[in-house]
Amino acid sequence: MIFMVSPLEHDAMTGVDPMLPQPFRIRRRRSETLDTFTLEIERAKHNQAFGFAPGQFNMLYVLGVGEIPISICGDPRSNSLMHTTRVVGPVTMAMSKLRRGDILGVRGPFGSSWPTEQLDGCDVVVVAGGIGLAPLRGALHQLVRRRKKLGKLVFLYGARTPGDILYRRELELWQQRGLQVEVTVDRAPLSWLGHVGVVTTLIQRAPFDPGNTVAMICGPEEMMRYAVFELQKRGVPTANIFLSMERNMKCAVGFCGHCQFGPEFICKDGPILRYDRIANWFAIRDL
Amino acid sequence: MNPDFKATLDRAGLQALFEVLKARGYRLVGPRVRDGAIVYDELASVDALPAGWTDEQEGGKYRLRKREDRALFGYAVGPHSWKKFLFPPMMRLWSARRTSNAFEIAPEQEESPRYAFIGVRSCELHAIAIQDKVFIEGKFVDPVYAARRKNAFIVAVNCSQAGGTCFCVSMKTGPKARAGFDLALTEIIEGARHFFLVESGTDAGAQVLAQIPHRSATEQEQKAAEQVVERTASQMGRTMDTTDIKELLYRNYEHPRWDDVASRCLTCANCTMVCPTCFCSTVEDTTDLTGEQAERWRKWDSCFQVDFSYIVGGSIRASAKSRYRQWMTHKLATWIDQFGTSGCVGCGRCITWCPVAIDITEEVRAIRETESA
Numbered sequence: 001m002i003f004m005v006s007p008l009e010h011d012a013m014t015g016v017d018p019m020l021p022q023p024f025r026i027r028r029r030r031s032e033t034l035d036t037f038t039l040e041i042e043r044a045k046h047n048q049a050f051g052f053a054p055g056q057f058n059m060l061y062v063l064g065v066g067e068i069p070i071s072i073c074g075d076p077r078s079n080s081l082m083h084t085t086r087v088v089g090p091v092t093m094a095m096s097k098l099r100r101g102d103i104l105g106v107r108g109p110f111g112s113s114w115p116t117e118q119l120d121g122c123d124v125v126v127v128a129g130g131i132g133l134a135p136l137r138g139a140l141h142q143l144v145r146r147r148k149k150l151g152k153l154v155f156l157y158g159a160r161t162p163g164d165i166l167y168r169r170e171l172e173l174w175q176q177r178g179l180q181v182e183v184t185v186d187r188a189p190l191s192w193l194g195h196v197g198v199v200t201t202l203i204q205r206a207p208f209d210p211g212n213t214v215a216m217i218c219g220p221e222e223m224m225r226y227a228v229f230e231l232q233k234r235g236v237p238t239a240n241i242f243l244s245m246e247r248n249m250k251c252a253v254g255f256c257g258h259c260q261f262g263p264e265f266i267c268k269d270g271p272i273l274r275y276d277r278i279a280n281w282f283a284i285r286d287l
Numbered sequence: 288m289n290p291d292f293k294a295t296l297d298r299a300g301l302q303a304l305f306e307v308l309k310a311r312g313y314r315l316v317g318p319r320v321r322d323g324a325i326v327y328d329e330l331a332s333v334d335a336l337p338a339g340w341t342d343e344q345e346g347g348k349y350r351l352r353k354r355e356d357r358a359l360f361g362y363a364v365g366p367h368s369w370k371k372f373l374f375p376p377m378m379r380l381w382s383a384r385r386t387s388n389a390f391e392i393a394p395e396q397e398e399s400p401r402y403a404f405i406g407v408r409s410c411e412l413h414a415i416a417i418q419d420k421v422f423i424e425g426k427f428v429d430p431v432y433a434a435r436r437k438n439a440f441i442v443a444v445n446c447s448q449a450g451g452t453c454f455c456v457s458m459k460t461g462p463k464a465r466a467g468f469d470l471a472l473t474e475i476i477e478g479a480r481h482f483f484l485v486e487s488g489t490d491a492g493a494q495v496l497a498q499i500p501h502r503s504a505t506e507q508e509q510k511a512a513e514q515v516v517e518r519t520a521s522q523m524g525r526t527m528d529t530t531d532i533k534e535l536l537y538r539n540y541e542h543p544r545w546d547d548v549a550s551r552c553l554t555c556a557n558c559t560m561v562c563p564t565c566f567c568s569t570v571e572d573t574t575d576l577t578g579e580q581a582e583r584w585r586k587w588d589s590c591f592q593v594d595f596s597y598i599v600g601g602s603i604r605a606s607a608k609s610r611y612r613q614w615m616t617h618k619l620a621t622w623i624d625q626f627g628t629s630g631c632v633g634c635g636r637c638i639t640w641c642p643v644a645i646d647i648t649e650e651v652r653a654i655r656e657t658e659s660a
Contacts, residue, residue, distance in 0.1 A: 017430055019585075023391070063385060064572065064573075101388065103390055248598055254425055255421065255422065255427070258588070280537075286603060287613075
């Protein structure tokens with residue numbers, strides 16, 4: 001069986017100016033960890049639903065500060081438009097100060113999505129590093145919902161410290177619904193009884209049948225590099241491995257040229273890419 | 288009108304063409320001498336054209352020189368290309384205004400200018416076709432480019448001489464204009480006689496031609512025009528062997544030549560600014576002092592800038608080597624996978640305007656000749 005990322009679909013193709021942000025209102029703001037927070041937003045003007053697929057992203061604009069690409073981490077079924085972000089620069093800093101009722105500019109959704117609907121009968125292993133869990137959250141929602149149709153369903157998650165673990169409540173809930181969760185941290189206090197070390201070390205012992213497994217990975221590029229290496233060592237075919245790639249983006253529609261990764265435009269060919277398609281490029285440094 | 292119909296115009300006929308285009312509401316832009324170079328700018332009349340001027344081009348060198356005749360199009364290409372009219376170097380995309388508890392974003396209301404491009408070279412017609420693929424033939428359409436492009440009337444000129452850095456013959460993009468124009472001229476100077484052979488490429492071109500005094504070209508005149516482009520084709524200052532060029536470069540991302548060229552490259556971005564196909568841009572968000580008004584501007588950008596590839600943690604292409612490699616492999620190889628065509632039209636601008644005379648044809652040759660099997 002051949003698994004495919006779903007290509008992007010967007011209003012822009014029907015003539016709406018893809019460069020023009022639309023106003024969205026913040027419905028809810030939640031602090032996740034010390035330096036991460038989640039904004040749940042809705043259209044400011046009318047109630048038209050905002051459809052998206054897991055793994056896609058939006059361009060979020062703070063008035064007068066700037067615009068950045070942020071993956072959508074809500075549950076696609078409930079159309080809840082959520083973005084979890086870490087404070088790393090001026091735009092995310094300004095965004096962290098927004099409160100319920102404030103307005104954000106939004107362009108999107110853009111990009112390809114995880115192949116969550118094509119996996120009946122397969123084992124699925126999801127690997128996330130740090131904030132890389134956010135682009136996978138929607139996919140995990142869908143996979144847990146389809147739990148009965150899947151084989152083994154394993155989630156391997158690496159965080160810096162126990163305090164950096166995102167979505168704790170949901171992880172517990174998903175666990176109850178049949179998601180096998182393995183968490184590891186880089187540094188831990190004595191009270192931590194779980195794994196310590198990089199997430200990729202969890203792959204060798206994880207329970208899945210490599211020949212019948214689809215893997216989805218999101219995290220820092222080095223982590224993804226080792227994750228792919230470990231998955232291949234177990235025998236997972238390269239055409240069954242999906243990654244979410246990150247590059248600088250200004251336009252999100254393939255005009256600005258910033259997100260090129262070899263022949264791929266991460267904004268429109270990605271961000272979710274099947275590994276066999278990019279394997280040669282992935283091996284080249286400073287590409 | 289018979290599509291094979293060819294007419295001749297004299298210099299007065301060319302002025303009549305300008306008048307007809309102006310009467311049809313076009314803003315004429317074309318070559319003129321400014322700042323020691325032939326640049327593209329507004330043209331009031333035929334008198335503004337660079338009569339009697341030519342250019343000498345070599346790696347890192349561009350000089351204007353007087354010709355012995357009064358040719359109007361007797362040069363190759365200068366630092367400008369038509370992309371500055373279709374894809375403006377700097378433009379406001381929208382303005383935003385804070386309201387009581389929200390903000391409103393208003394798109395830029397631009398009445399797209401109707402340009403008539405005078406003197407578009409064959410390589411430049413190909414460059415426009417390549418940018419069409421980027422901006423209007425993909426999944427998304429850039430409204431600014433699309434409107435300007437749709438409005439444009441194109442008067443091509445077949446090259447009567449090649450520049451020292453030209454290699455359109457290698458790239459199969461010239462020197463004869465074969466498609467993508469409304470009218471195409473060939474300038475012919477035979478002793479005291481100075482005239483233009485004209486052919487139309489579209490209905491719009493044929494209609495314009497019908498409005499200006501002309502007569503049908505004799506067989507001899509047509510032959511003279513053919514000889515002009517044949518002579519130009521034989522004068523190419525550079526050549527590039529494009530055989531399997533995509534595979535060649537895909538195989539050689541780790542070739543030592545990239546270190547060699549990086550030791551010369553200043554990463555100044557000149558090559559990307561003068562390139563008629565380079566399309567990268569960035570956006571800048573600005574506000575006034577009160578924070579009530581904000582704007583987004585789009586500006587040409589270059590993959591030679593270190594922050595071009597910045598993501599949290601640092602720039603992906605921090606080294607000159609990785610940036611030069613990105614530019615050249617994009618132009619000649621990944622572009623083919625992205626858009627089904629090379630991104631290079633052989634105009635030679637990147638060679639001429641490189642301050643240290645880096646030569647893309649030479650870099651390809653070096654990799655080809657020293658590839659370890």
